Amino acid sequence: MTATTAANGAPEAPDVPAASGVVAAPDAPAASGAGSAPVKGRSRRLALGVIATGMLMIILDGSIVTVAMPAMQEDLNFTPAGLSWVVNAYLIAFGSLLLLAGRLGDLIGRKRMFVTGIGLFTLASVLAGAATSPATLIAARFLQGVGGAMSSAVSLGILVTLFTEPGERARAIAVFSFTGAAGASLGQVLGGVLTDALNWHWIFFINLPIGLAALLLALPALPADRGLGLRAGADVTGALLVTAGLMTGIYSVVKVEQYGWASGHTLGFGGLAAVLLAGFVVRQTKARTPLLPLRMFRSRAVTGANVVQLLMVAALFSFQVLVALYLQNVLGYGAAETGLAMLPAAAVIGAVSLGVSARLNARFGERAVLLAGLVLLLGVLGLLTRVPVHATYWVDLLPVMLLAAGFGLALPALTSLAMSGARADDAGLASGLFNTTQQIGGALGVAVLSTLAASRTESLLATGHSRAEALTSGYHLAFGIGTALLAAAFLTAAALLRPAR
Numbered sequence: 001m002t003a004t005t006a007a008n009g010a011p012e013a014p015d016v017p018a019a020s021g022v023v024a025a026p027d028a029p030a031a032s033g034a035g036s037a038p039v040k041g042r043s044r045r046l047a048l049g050v051i052a053t054g055m056l057m058i059i060l061d062g063s064i065v066t067v068a069m070p071a072m073q074e075d076l077n078f079t080p081a082g083l084s085w086v087v088n089a090y091l092i093a094f095g096s097l098l099l100l101a102g103r104l105g106d107l108i109g110r111k112r113m114f115v116t117g118i119g120l121f122t123l124a125s126v127l128a129g130a131a132t133s134p135a136t137l138i139a140a141r142f143l144q145g146v147g148g149a150m151s152s153a154v155s156l157g158i159l160v161t162l163f164t165e166p167g168e169r170a171r172a173i174a175v176f177s178f179t180g181a182a183g184a185s186l187g188q189v190l191g192g193v194l195t196d197a198l199n200w201h202w203i204f205f206i207n208l209p210i211g212l213a214a215l216l217l218a219l220p221a222l223p224a225d226r227g228l229g230l231r232a233g234a235d236v237t238g239a240l241l242v243t244a245g246l247m248t249g250i251y252s253v254v255k256v257e258q259y260g261w262a263s264g265h266t267l268g269f270g271g272l273a274a275v276l277l278a279g280f281v282v283r284q285t286k287a288r289t290p291l292l293p294l295r296m297f298r299s300r301a302v303t304g305a306n307v308v309q310l311l312m313v314a315a316l317f318s319f320q321v322l323v324a325l326y327l328q329n330v331l332g333y334g335a336a337e338t339g340l341a342m343l344p345a346a347a348v349i350g351a352v353s354l355g356v357s358a359r360l361n362a363r364f365g366e367r368a369v370l371l372a373g374l375v376l377l378l379g380v381l382g383l384l385t386r387v388p389v390h391a392t393y394w395v396d397l398l399p400v401m402l403l404a405a406g407f408g409l410a411l412p413a414l415t416s417l418a419m420s421g422a423r424a425d426d427a428g429l430a431s432g433l434f435n436t437t438q439q440i441g442g443a444l445g446v447a448v449l450s451t452l453a454a455s456r457t458e459s460l461l462a463t464g465h466s467r468a469e470a471l472t473s474g475y476h477l478a479f480g481i482g483t484a485l486l487a488a489a490f491l492t493a494a495a496l497l498r499p500a501r
Contacts, residue, residue, distance in 0.1 A: 044162050046221040048172050051155050054118050054214045056179040057207055058148045061125070062090070064190055065141075066321070067339065068200040075200065076134050088254045089138045093145025095439035096247035098153045100239050102432015103291050105154035111222040114158060115215060117150025122211025129204030140204075149435075156431035158222060160419050170358035170416065177412040178353040193336050238283045238291035245276030250440070256447040257454065296430065304496030305418035306433060308489045310441040312374070312410065315485035317445025319380060319404070322453065323397075326475050330468050331391060341393060345404035352408030366413035367497045373413065374490045376406025381486060384479040389472045417497060449478040 065086060073083050105113035124143035131137035159176055163169040194202045252269035259265040284290040297303045327333040327341055360369045380403045387396050418434040457474035461467065 043221060046217065047162055047223070048159065048175060050214055050218045050221050051114075051159060052175055052179050053210065054114070054151050054218070055155055055176065057118075057210045057214065058121060058152060059179060060190065061144065061148075061203075061207065064194075064203045065090075066324070068194075068203050071200040072137070076131070076137065078134050084254075084258075085134075085138045086141055088251075089142040090145040090148075091254060091439065091443060092247055092250050093142045094149045094152075095145075095250045095436065095443060096243050097146060097149035098432045098436040098439060099246070099292065100243050100432075101150045101153035102157065102430070102435070103239075105150075105157060105432070109225045110154040110158050110161075111218070111225055113154045114151045114222065115218050117147045117152070117154075118211055118214050118218065119147070121147030121151065122207055122215070123147075125204045125207035125211065129201045131201075152435050153432035156415065156419055156434060160431075162223065167358070167362060170361050170412070173415050173419075174353050174358045174412045177357070177415055178350050178408070190339070193339070235283070235287045235289055235291040238280055238287055241276050241280035241283055242291065245273050245280055246436070246440075248276060249273030250443050253443045253447040257451045261451070292433070296433070299420070300496050301417045301420045302430065302433075304493060305414050306437040307496070308370070308493045309414055309418070309434065310437045310444070311485050311489035311492065312377070312414075313438050313441030314445035314448070315381065315482035315489065316377065316407070317442060317449055317482070319384070319482070321446070322449065322475050322478050323384065323400075326387070326472070327397075330389060330471050330475075341397065342401065344398060344401040348402055348405040349408040352405045353412055357409055357412040360409065361413055361416065366416045367493065369409050370413040370417070370493055370497070371490060373406040373408070373410030374486060374493065376403050377410065378483060378486050378490070379403045380406065381479050381483040385476050385483065387472070387476075387479075389468050445482075449481060452481065453478040 069083060069086060072078060072086060078086075101113060101117070121144055124140050124147055128137055128140035128144065131140055156176065159172055160169060163172040190203075190206070194200075194206065248269050252266050252273060255269075256266055280292075281294075284292055284294050324338050324342065327338045333341060357369065380400055383400050383403070387400075391397060415434070419430055453474035455474075456477045457470045460470035460473055465473070
């Protein structure tokens with residue numbers, strides 16, 4: 001689907017490709033992958049269901065863990081610093097391998113990469129559920145991150161090569177976006193219920209039946225593709241540089257809260273990451289078969305969508321995580337209550353992304369729908385900057401949850417834009433790039449917003465304010481910065497994704 005085509009005849013940007021979204025170069029392989037057979041009708045819908053199920057399992061796991069962390073700490077005797085690695089080990093593996101996994105999917109076959117990733121993620125989930133020591137759990141979480149990166153990186157690439165007709169693709173992307181937008185909220189509900197009703201081990205064991213079902217259905221449902229072959233783009237040096245750079249950079253960011261922005265630890269690892277990533281960019285200009293062809297960034301749709309996503313995801317960390325902390329630490333909600341309180345957000349996101357986003361994108365164009373979604377999200381964080389210490393859910397918080405419908409508008413439009421400039425043989429790479437910017441945005445949101453909120457809270461506690469007042473003020477600061485990031489995302493989308501005259 002194009003970035004700007006609408007039913008009312010809105011003009012297209014000159015560098016945005018035709019309506020099919022993925023442009024095949026004259027010598028590019030067939031859209032469904034080299035050597036694959038066409039997939040139609042019911043088989044495509046089954047394939048979409050497999051992809052959505054696999055992604056929902058991975059996304060649920062990201063949020064389901066946060067609710068159960070206090071129980072893990074008590075059961076396994078985690079230190080506070082050690083407990084953070086339950087999240088950090090996953091983030092580092094997942095975020096640093098997405099780009100490489102996406103390109104490898106193009107080379108060795110996206111189905112093979114997806115199935116292997118789901119299998120590894122499922123196995124690692126069983127190991128995590130059976131963990132009896134902190135080291136075992138952290139190692140299993142790292143393996144979960146590897147498996148999650150392998151399957152997530154190629155999922156969009158498979159989807160856009162299966163659905164080439166604009167209307168069908170828009171509906172398929174809406175389903176895919178729903179799993180990302182609503183999965184985090186559903187994970188908090190499920191995590192709270194499983195932890196309270198059973199124990200924390202079951203937040204991982206629940207992945208076993210889901211993963212096995214996805215594997216059994218994926219083998220016949222997903223189109224077989226041989227890929228381009230490793231000789232078509234096996235840039236080993238580039239792969240090592242970008243993986244090491246991303247891993248080092250994400251590590252430096254997730255440890256900011258512990259060491260501080262100006263510490264030698266942060267500056268040292270951050271500087272090393274910058275050097276490695278700069279070396280990767282230089283390598284891509286000289287490599288015969290670059291891992292990340294820089295020509296992709298000549299598309300305003302690809303570049304703009306990835307920048308907007310980075311800013312938007314960083315901002316919405318304050319909604320997805322800090323609202324849950326506010327409910328528990330200030331209002332005194334339990335784990336299950338917190339999940340249920342945020343359930344209306346998941347419901348409206350699902351209703352919008354599945355119900356109307358595809359039609360709105362077709363009628364008004366993805367750019368207009370994205371901007372409208374960002375406006376609603378600005379309202380979400382704007383209202384949260386004024387949430388009181390003694391809030392009433394129905395008056396102060398429910399309207400915020402309902403305005404989260406903006407995410408159901410913004411994410412499908414953004415996903416279509418991000419994939420619109422990719423060639424058929426680059427679809428896996430474009431998918432990996434889009435997921436990478438999402439993870440980097442999340443890591444930056446965690447580092448920046450949580451650190452500043454904690455700093456404001458500590459300073460107010462030192463001056464005699466109550467704990468509830470100090471926490472609320474810290475969250476207000478984070479919501480305000482998130483609002484500024486969303487405003488920057490809106491301006492970026494308006495500038496880079498504008499249609500031609």
